[in-house]
Amino acid sequence: MLRFEKRPTPSRFWLYATPPAAVILTMIAGGTLFAAMGKAPLEVIRTIFWDPIFGEFAFYLRGQLLVKAGPLILIAIGLALGFRAGIWNIGAEGQYIMGAIFGASVGLAVFPTESRWIFPVMVVAGAFGGWVWAMIPAILKTRFNTNEILVSLMLVYVAETILAKASTGFLKNPEGMGFPGSRNFSSYPAARNDFIYEPLGLHWGGVAALVTAVLAFILLTRHQVGFQIRLAGQAPRAARFHGINPARLVVLCMGISGALAGMAGLFEVTGPAGQISIDFNTGYGFTAIIVAFLGRLNPLGIVLAGFLMALTYVGGEMASTNLGLPDAAIQVFQGMLLFFLLAVDVLTNYRFRLALGAL
Amino acid sequence: MDFGGINPVILIATLMASAVPILLAALGETVVERAGVLNLGVEGMMVIGALGGFVVAVQTGSPVLGFIGGAVAGAALSLIFALLTQAFLANQVATGLALTLFGLGVSSLGGQGYNGIKPPPTGQLLPDALADLPVVGPIVFGHDWVVYFSIAMTAVLWWVLKSTRIGLIIRAVGESHEAAHALGYKVNRIRLGCIAFGGAMAGMGGAYVSLARVPQWVDGITAGAGWIALAIVVFASWKPWRVLIGAYLFGGITVLQLNLQVAGSGIPVEYLSMAPYLITILVLVIMSAGRKANGAPAALGQNFHASR
Numbered sequence: 313m314l315r316f317e318k319r320p321t322p323s324r325f326w327l328y329a330t331p332p333a334a335v336i337l338t339m340i341a342g343g344t345l346f347a348a349m350g351k352a353p354l355e356v357i358r359t360i361f362w363d364p365i366f367g368e369f370a371f372y373l374r375g376q377l378l379v380k381a382g383p384l385i386l387i388a389i390g391l392a393l394g395f396r397a398g399i400w401n402i403g404a405e406g407q408y409i410m411g412a413i414f415g416a417s418v419g420l421a422v423f424p425t426e427s428r429w430i431f432p433v434m435v436v437a438g439a440f441g442g443w444v445w446a447m448i449p450a451i452l453k454t455r456f457n458t459n460e461i462l463v464s465l466m467l468v469y470v471a472e473t474i475l476a477k478a479s480t481g482f483l484k485n486p487e488g489m490g491f492p493g494s495r496n497f498s499s500y501p502a503a504r505n506d507f508i509y510e511p512l513g514l515h516w517g518g519v520a521a522l523v524t525a526v527l528a529f530i531l532l533t534r535h536q537v538g539f540q541i542r543l544a545g546q547a548p549r550a551a552r553f554h555g556i557n558p559a560r561l562v563v564l565c566m567g568i569s570g571a572l573a574g575m576a577g578l579f580e581v582t583g584p585a586g587q588i589s590i591d592f593n594t595g596y597g598f599t600a601i602i603v604a605f606l607g608r609l610n611p612l613g614i615v616l617a618g619f620l621m622a623l624t625y626v627g628g629e630m631a632s633t634n635l636g637l638p639d640a641a642i643q644v645f646q647g648m649l650l651f652f653l654l655a656v657d658v659l660t661n662y663r664f665r666l667a668l669g670a671l
Numbered sequence: 672m673d674f675g676g677i678n679p680v681i682l683i684a685t686l687m688a689s690a691v692p693i694l695l696a697a698l699g700e701t702v703v704e705r706a707g708v709l710n711l712g713v714e715g716m717m718v719i720g721a722l723g724g725f726v727v728a729v730q731t732g733s734p735v736l737g738f739i740g741g742a743v744a745g746a747a748l749s750l751i752f753a754l755l756t757q758a759f760l761a762n763q764v765a766t767g768l769a770l771t772l773f774g775l776g777v778s779s780l781g782g783q784g785y786n787g788i789k790p791p792p793t794g795q796l797l798p799d800a801l802a803d804l805p806v807v808g809p810i811v812f813g814h815d816w817v818v819y820f821s822i823a824m825t826a827v828l829w830w831v832l833k834s835t836r837i838g839l840i841i842r843a844v845g846e847s848h849e850a851a852h853a854l855g856y857k858v859n860r861i862r863l864g865c866i867a868f869g870g871a872m873a874g875m876g877g878a879y880v881s882l883a884r885v886p887q888w889v890d891g892i893t894a895g896a897g898w899i900a901l902a903i904v905v906f907a908s909w910k911p912w913r914v915l916i917g918a919y920l921f922g923g924i925t926v927l928q929l930n931l932q933v934a935g936s937g938i939p940v941e942y943l944s945m946a947p948y949l950i951t952i953l954v955l956v957i958m959s960a961g962r963k964a965n966g967a968p969a970a971l972g973q974n975f976h977a978s979r
Contacts, residue, residue, distance in 0.1 A: 316760070316976065400764055452955075458952075458955050459902075459905060461711065461764070462901060466895075466898065466902070466949075466952050469894075470945045473941045477941040601772075605765060638780055640780035640890075643775065643779065644776035645776075646776070647776050647777075648773065650765070650772065651751065651769050654761035655754075657761060658759040
């Protein structure tokens with residue numbers, strides 16, 4: 313009979329080998345699923361993972377990768393800091409929405425003024441919006457010991473109703489002929505999140521994501537705060553003896569992740585989405601949770617994981633238009649990826665032993 | 672006897688029915704958490720149950736089989752969680768979230784082609800002669816069988832957890848898995864059983880949404896009910912009768928805000944529909960404030976690996 317035996321120290325090999333292993337297992341399981349749905353499995357897998365990078369329309373789709381990866385990376389890095397410290401911010405989707413609403417409100421309030429300062433101020437307002445929304449669960453946790461998972465999640469639903477109100481009410485385009493949705497930012501140059509280099513799909517959100525990844529890596533590996541985050545997550549008791557204030561850490565981690573999610577929302581709404589509308593949010597806040605784990609809660613790993621997840625989005629859209637694969641199949645595929653990752657992860661801390669006879 | 676267009680008898684009768692999904696799911700989760708397992712995948716299991724129940728009921732034409740189908744679907748999904756956390760010792764928080772994401776994906780994939788169909792109706796259980804009585808009729812006699820089942824389950828679980836051997840073992844595993852293991856109980860197997868039970872209850876709760884409350888199939892039909900169920904378990908301090916009170920409280924708020932929307936109270940619809948979520952947060956704050964442990968099982972969320 314097989315049994316697990318705890319390793320004295322986590323395996324370095326499996327630490328890096330689990331994500332690729334999980335991706336391969338997901339491809340196998342996903343291929344089986346696609347075959348069961350009556351699609352040619354290899355063709356679907358190729359459309360998702362190969363065509364966006366090397367296929368016929370790659371010149372356009374490659375740019376789309378960074379467009380999708382940017383917000384995922386930005387949100388996931390913030391989440392990873394918290395997850396490392398054992399603080400579970402699950403409501404990034406809500407913080408993303410609130411960031412977009414705050415930032416867009418600032419921009420629309422001064423419409424149609426032209427100034428180079430408008431966009432930076434909007435970014436700050438977006439980050440502030442996400443930060444405020446994350447501070448609610450953070451303060452409730454530190455003051456009243458309330459579960460941050462449930463509160464941050466409840467606030468996603470609240471944010472969605474505020475978004476509905478914004479796009480049909482207070483941010484509605486006065487010249488929109490009654491249609492829901494705000495003014496479109498593509499026709500407001502000062503507040504527009506333009507491409508800096510279009511072939512790569514690089515806009516300010518992508519720049520922010522990559523810069524944040526580097527800063528977060530330095531924070532975690534070289535800075536006192538990073539040490540405190542890691543210590544609090546791995547050995548909460550030792551962290552208390554070390555004099556780390558858990559409440560401060562909660563406020564800090566939730567604040568950073570909220571601000572980053574809010575910024576991601578602002579970049580999205582002023583760029584790819586173009587306007588505040590009832591359903592401009594596409595679940596990046598939840599997918600970012602998968603990205604954070606797939607990247608092993610390591611900022612540089614998250615960059616890779618963000619691109620991989622972006623590939624499933626871009627490739628999934630291709631598969632949906634060319635092969636008629638339902639969008640939901642991609643969601644299932646992403647869910648499977650997280651399952652396999654969590655399952656394979658056992659090998660990092662445990663090893664298999666074949667125990668014969670006595671048990 | 673109307674107050675601003677809202678009849679209190681009808682209100683109580685509807686809140687009992689509208690509380691059923693969260694009541695069933697929260698009861699299941701209570702058992703799971705009493706065994707020391709934190710399954711955050713309730714929303715995913717509910718939505719899978721909603722689809723499973725709907726599909727079975729539509730295909731067979733029998734709502735009872737539908738509820739069984741929902742329970743089986745929920746339990747099946749929960750077994751993925753059980754496998755990952757009990758065999759592969761994966762982090763329970765992350766696995767629970769994955770279960771919700773996966774469940775929402777699978778249900779929207781499997782639900783294609785079921786939009787716009789009406790399921791077979793789940794009628795009231797008792798004859799009209801009883802249900803037509805004034806006041807007590809609608810409140811006590813006018814419900815379908817699932818409402819009575821959910822109340823009966825509350826009583827059964829209260830009794831099982833409090834005064835039976837199985838309940839004692841479940842609580843022992845949840846309070847101190849090391850001690851339970853030392854006494855010779857198979858901690859992970861007991862937990863597996865509890866997780867499957869919780870999945871079945873959540874699945875049935877989900878099926879009640881798609882078969883009786885809405886009743887039709889829409890993507891993401893449970894709309895956060897699973898998360899509210901999780902909050903109710905905390906609110907109830909892991910006690911079945913308090914779960915019932917909590918579920919009725921939230922059912923009442925949901926029904927009230929819907930009635931206010933219809934009655935046109937002047938409060939914008941958006942602010943009314945966020946009320947259940949805001950009140951959940953408020954209740955969580957009140958229940959958690961000032962107390963360190965508030966009755967949570969001591970081993971909640973910790974995986975057990977028998978080293979000896």
